Amino acid sequence: MISIIGAGICGLSIGWYLAKAGKKVQIFDQGKAGQKASWASAGMLASNIESEPGEEKLLPLLLESRSLWGEFTKALEKDSSIPISISANGTLAVALNSDDKKIIEHAFEYKKSLGLDLELLSGKEVRKIEPHLSPKVCLGMYSLSDSFIDSRLVLKALKIAFSNAGGRLRENSKIEEVLIKNGGVKGVISNGKKISSSFVVIAAGAWSGKIKGILEKIQLPIRPVKGQMLLVRMQKSNLFLKHAVWSPRVYLVPKPDLGLYIGATVEEKNFDDRITAGGMHDLLRFSCELLPGIYDLEITEMSSGLRPTSRDDAPILGPLKFDNKIIEGLAVATGHHRNGILLAPITAKSISHYILEGELLKCIEPFGFDRFLQNT
Template sequence: MTAIVGGGICGLAIGWYLARAGQQVSVFERGEAGHEASWAAAGMLAAQVEAEKGEEGLLPLLLEGRAMWEEFACDLAAASGLPVDYRDEGTLVVALDRDDAESLRFDYDYHRSLGLDMEWLTGEQAQEREPHLAPGVVAGVYSPLDHQVDNRQAMQALKAAFTAAGGTLHEHTEVSEILVNQGAVKGLVAGDEKIQADTVIIAAGAWSRNLPGLPDSVRPPVRPVKGQMLSLRMPPDAPLLSHVVWGPGTYMVPRRDGLLIIGGTMEEMEFDQRMTAGGVLDMLRHAWETLPGIYDLPLEEVWAGLRPTSRDDAPILGPVTGDHGVAGLVMATGHHRAGILLAPVTAKAISDYVLSGSMDDAFAPFAPERFAA
């Protein structure tokens, strides 16, 4: 039996892949499945726009994850019978003044040097694509392949698809111990019940490092990075945006039902998920500077989530091997801001490992042992 600790998008996607392959699999979630980082995200599939210097080794994985999403969304909708709002209008990044434009041109030149499909726009061309942008927009970049998905819909669909495939979901069930004996995983303790498992997959996001019972030598170096977000309500028949839009200090993600999601902060605040006046003020101010029409929109919701961030900002994927390895223990955590984007490729890589006993060499840079002392 395979036990998965964590019912976020990666944990449930791995579980779904294993269950539909005929495996006995249970997912254990301390709260409601999909209601931590996976619920708090904006659902951007922005492998190109978010590519940063120093992370070139991560880019192929991000691009692969993005390439898999359209088929993943179709399969998920078919398996669950629920909508998964995958949208392919693309992403627009805009500059509001000359300094912004210089920074945007630097990023554009870097992205083009990587062979990424990006288009430089004048301010007028950017406003042709999104007429409600601020009149002072001076330049933009269009990334046609950076799409979006409604992550909350995807989570509801994953829960349904996983259980329909025969998986068992234990919500509001905290794992109190990972059982390890003589260098091998034996199962876990959930509540007062001891559960035997040949394989235990750690997909507990920001909480992965703190799971009781993990030997100190294999605890994944994952910390929480707080992100505050909010949403406004647009008229569904007259939305202010149709693309995902990034502006200085902000990103905005329109949903088909009229929601406009605005984010997001990046804060090293441990496990503090409280909203702050300053965070909300900054998000609204930056968004208003790029899209002035939000001024009169009703405020729908505010929330904060915890991005599970590894020491090098890259995911931790695969079996725990090496001198201090634990047979049967597998990591699928540390996705930072790319958990939604990387869910399909993570699910395929980890489920393939459980089924075949081997990991593709492409995932070697993300193996847990890269952090071994």
């Protein structure tokens, strides 16, 4: 039996891959599946627009995972019978003033130096393709390769596909401890009950380092980074975006069945996920500057999530070591920060391959837990 701790998009994707391969798999979640960071996500598949200085080693992994999303959704549609579409309109980053313009110009030069496919647009060109944006928009950076997806629909489909493949989802089942004996995994304790497992995958997001036992001793360098978001009801008759649109302060993502996603704050608040007046104020102020018509729209949801963030903002993927020895039967898939949705396909592919074949795919070798041991 393989036990996966955490039923966010990465845990569900890994479980689906393993169950499809004929393995007995159970996924534990301390609450409802897919209701934490994955639920609050915008569903961005934007490796071009989101790439930042200092993340050069991460970029190839982001690009590879983005390229897998077409195949991933096709298989998921087949296994869940839920149609899933990826937006083909691309993503815009825009400037509203001279300071923003400098930020966009600098970002464009940096991204072009990495070989990313981007185009600079004048304010007039931006408003031609998105006429409802503020007349203050003076510059845009456009990536046709970037896209977005309805992450909540993906989560729904993953739960169905995992179940159809024979997997067992155990919600409201907190893992209290991972049991280790003689350097290898023996099982887990959930709600006071010992459950034998031949392999355990830690995919518990921001809570990955909070599980008792060996994980406390390893001290995974994972911290929560809070993100608040909201949804407004978008009226197609008078306000409609085709693209995901970024400014240096906020981003907007159209969701055909939900409305307009507005996100997201970046806050170091430990495990405090409360929705705050200040967070909502900032999101509404910045989004109204970008898309003035938002002012009269109905707010349909306010939410928050805790992004699992590592010391270098890159994921931790693969086996874990203690006292310089690999713990047999234990792997981790966490620390995805703002890229959990984008990296779900490569995470599922690489972690399932490690469990099934006993080897690491080359693409995730730079993202092992070892890199933090080397820096201490």
